[in-house]
Amino acid sequence: MPAYFQRKIVMGCIKGSKCPKQSNTLKSLGIRPPLRNGIRHTKQSIKLMKERAKSRANYKGEITSTKLYWQLNKSFEYRQWRSDVFTRDNFTCVKCGKKGIKLNAHHKKTIVDILKEHSIKTIEQAILCSELWNINNGETVCLECHYEEHRKMRRVKQ
Numbered sequence: 001m002p003a004y005f006q007r008k009i010v011m012g013c014i015k016g017s018k019c020p021k022q023s024n025t026l027k028s029l030g031i032r033p034p035l036r037n038g039i040r041h042t043k044q045s046i047k048l049m050k051e052r053a054k055s056r057a058n059y060k061g062e063i064t065s066t067k068l069y070w071q072l073n074k075s076f077e078y079r080q081w082r083s084d085v086f087t088r089d090n091f092t093c094v095k096c097g098k099k100g101i102k103l104n105a106h107h108k109k110t111i112v113d114i115l116k117e118h119s120i121k122t123i124e125q126a127i128l129c130s131e132l133w134n135i136n137n138g139e140t141v142c143l144e145c146h147y148e149e150h151r152k153m154r155r156v157k158q
Contacts, residue, residue: 081135085135093142095142096142103140104142104143106138106139108138
């Protein structure tokens with residue numbers, strides 16, 4: 001039995017049940033309870049992971065930050081572009097012809113490539129970029145076809 005659970009039993013709690021005194025007692029002993037989701041990383045290991053990520057072949061620099069990408073996806077311009085692409089394609093997947101299923105609006109030229117080409121670093125610059133919102137750069141695809149399209153793109157880049 002792990003020492004952590006032995007301490008729970010000693011403190012008067014049954015293994016697996018909630019014990020209000022448990023966390024306070026462990027803190028007073030200077031013991032950190034085990035993590036539920038993942039591992040705690042040291043600052044040194046985080047720095048090492050970032051350096052390794054930069055050396056990978058598909059690393060495109062700070063421009064791929066998820067913050068900017070999600071800001072774009074939440075913007076009015078993106079929702080309008082997406083709606084225009086769906087309407088133009090009559091809410092039908094252009095690859096397989098399916099209709100009435102979950103659809104995605106796919107950029108033929110990727111968002112990351114456009115952001116890199118125009119040296120876009122902020123959401124304001126991205127909103128002003130007309131190439132991002134050109135409906136001729138988009139197509140309506142179903143989930144399966146969208147997945148396949150990105151798999152093909154990854155194979156081409158490697």
